[in-house]
Amino acid sequence: MGSLYSEYLSPSKVLEHYNYTKETLDTQETTSRWVALVIIVLICFTIVVENLMVLIAVARNSKFHSAMYLFLGNLAASDLLTGVAFVANTLLSGPVTLGLTPLEWFAREGSAFITLSASVFSLLAIAIERHVAIAKVKLYGSDKSCRMLLLIVASWLISLVLGGLPILGWNCLGHLEACSTVLPLYTKHYVLCVVTIFSVILLAIVALYIRIYCVVRSSHVDVTGPQTLALLKTVTIVLGVFIVCWLPAFSILLLDYACPVRSCPVLYKAHYFFAFATLNSLLNPVIYTWRSRDLRREVLRPLQCCRRAAGVQGRRGGTPGHRLLPLRSSSSLERGTHMPTSPTFLEGNTMV
Numbered sequence: 001m002g003s004l005y006s007e008y009l010s011p012s013k014v015l016e017h018y019n020y021t022k023e024t025l026d027t028q029e030t031t032s033r034w035v036a037l038v039i040i041v042l043i044c045f046t047i048v049v050e051n052l053m054v055l056i057a058v059a060r061n062s063k064f065h066s067a068m069y070l071f072l073g074n075l076a077a078s079d080l081l082t083g084v085a086f087v088a089n090t091l092l093s094g095p096v097t098l099g100l101t102p103l104e105w106f107a108r109e110g111s112a113f114i115t116l117s118a119s120v121f122s123l124l125a126i127a128i129e130r131h132v133a134i135a136k137v138k139l140y141g142s143d144k145s146c147r148m149l150l151l152i153v154a155s156w157l158i159s160l161v162l163g164g165l166p167i168l169g170w171n172c173l174g175h176l177e178a179c180s181t182v183l184p185l186y187t188k189h190y191v192l193c194v195v196t197i198f199s200v201i202l203l204a205i206v207a208l209y210i211r212i213y214c215v216v217r218s219s220h221v222d223v224t225g226p227q228t229l230a231l232l233k234t235v236t237i238v239l240g241v242f243i244v245c246w247l248p249a250f251s252i253l254l255l256d257y258a259c260p261v262r263s264c265p266v267l268y269k270a271h272y273f274f275a276f277a278t279l280n281s282l283l284n285p286v287i288y289t290w291r292s293r294d295l296r297r298e299v300l301r302p303l304q305c306c307r308r309a310a311g312v313q314g315r316r317g318g319t320p321g322h323r324l325l326p327l328r329s330s331s332s333l334e335r336g337t338h339m340p341t342s343p344t345f346l347e348g349n350t351m352v
Contacts, residue, residue, distance in 0.1 A: 007173050008103040015098045017184040020176045021261055022268065025098065035095060040090045040275065043282060047083030050285035051076040057298035064295065067148050068133070068231055071126045072288060073153050075238070078118035079281035085111040086278050093271070105185055106167040112274075113194065114163030116246075119280075120198050121155035123242060126235050127208040134212050134232065162197070166190060182256045182270040192257045195250050202243065209236055234291040238284060245280035249273045 007013055018025055058064040092100065092108050100108070172179040172187040180186045196220040212232065252273045255264060289296040 008106075008167075011099070011100050011101055012054060013101050013102045013173065014105050014185065015181055017176065018098060021179055021181045021184040023262055023265075031298065037090060040073040041087055043278070044087035044090075047086075047278070047281045048080055050282065051083070053302070054285050054288055055080065056293060056302070061298050061338060064298070067129045068126070068235075069295075070148055070152070071122060071129055072235075072328050074155070074196050075122035075126065076288075077285065078115050078122055080285050082112070082115040082278065082281040085115050086274075102171075102173060102185060103167070106171070109161060109183060109186070110163040110167060112163075113170035114159045117159035117162045117194075119242070120201050121159060123205055123239055124201055125151055127205040127239070128179070129236055130232055130341055131208050131212055142272050151304070162194060177261075179261075180256050181259065181261060181264070181267045188257045190303040195253050199250065202239075205239060209239065229292065234287065237291070241287065242280050245283070246277045269321070303351055318340045 040270050054076040055073055058069050058076070064070075089108055089112055092104075097105070099280065155223065164185055170187060171185055172192050175187070178187045178189070180188050180191050183191060196325075216229070216232070249270075256267055256270075259267065285299075289299050
């Protein structure tokens with residue numbers, strides 16, 4: 001065991017494993033690689049910004065402190081970290097990979113597996129919450145917030161364990177014949193185990209949603225209302241997009257398990273499948289804000305404040321006759337009340 005962990009800092013182990021599993025090694029910096037790198041970095045930056053805005057909106061507005069939105073916030077957190085992990089993975093790939101130690105390689109790949117695990121468990125938590133909301137099951141009890149927090153913490157702990165198994169010893173260092181082609185320091189059995197766990201969880205989630213829709217369609221069951229149905233449609237779309245984005249990556253990993261070394265050239269293009277899967281983290285915030293008017297208003301509020309502040313700055317010291325009028329909050333608009341919360345400007349009869 002000591003000799004195994006001593007190899008974690010060896011600068012030649014990664015090269016040895018890539019030479020065994022790959023027909024050719026990516027050792028040159030090309031223009032196309034730099035272009036792809038810039039595009040990926042921009043996409044990941046967008047992922048981080050989008051999901052950060054969703055997290056800020058959920059944290060700032062008490063309206064979104066329900067179980068459903070807290071679990072969506074947890075999914076946004078995992079998507080945000082996915083963007084960070086993927087950009088780190090990209091910057092440390094190509095020729096840089098061959099200079100990594102096994103410890104650095106495990107950290108690079110493990111972070112991606114951890115965020116993927118967190119996303120899957122977040123989807124499971126959302127499905128359970130929707131089943132609770134629709135079927136009127138008393139799951140949380142009086143200490144609802146505490147149990148939700150425990151569920152979120154448990155999902156991240158399990159994700160850390162799953163992503164950290166290779167660095168704890170479940171890897172193919174010293175056993176080249178057991179190595180994955182796509183992930184040359186991971187054993188094929190570990191890759192198969194993780195994909196199987198994720199697939200089983202996703203099938204369970206699909207079964208839960210089928211059960212929920214059966215309850216909704218039952219004529220003798222009183223459904224809670226249109227807002228609940230709208231949320232149900234939203235999370236169903238999120239689940240569908242996740243499956244569409246990640247199914248090619250899961251398929252390539254299953255093919256990796258079945259193929260002997262250097263017998264399936266498509267495995268050398270696996271990075272395209274993982275790049276496509278990362279689009280899921282880009283699309284999720286778009287789905288939230290597209291489907292929820294309240295969340296869209298809250299997410300876009302910082303941009304509106306910046307635009308309003310720019311307008312105020314541009315008019316400062318300008319023409320007289322500008323005067324402040326109160327602007328109703330979003331909740332006031334929905335209730336039809338007139339509670340002033342923030343100022344805006346009037347110039348003549350035009351509100352700015």
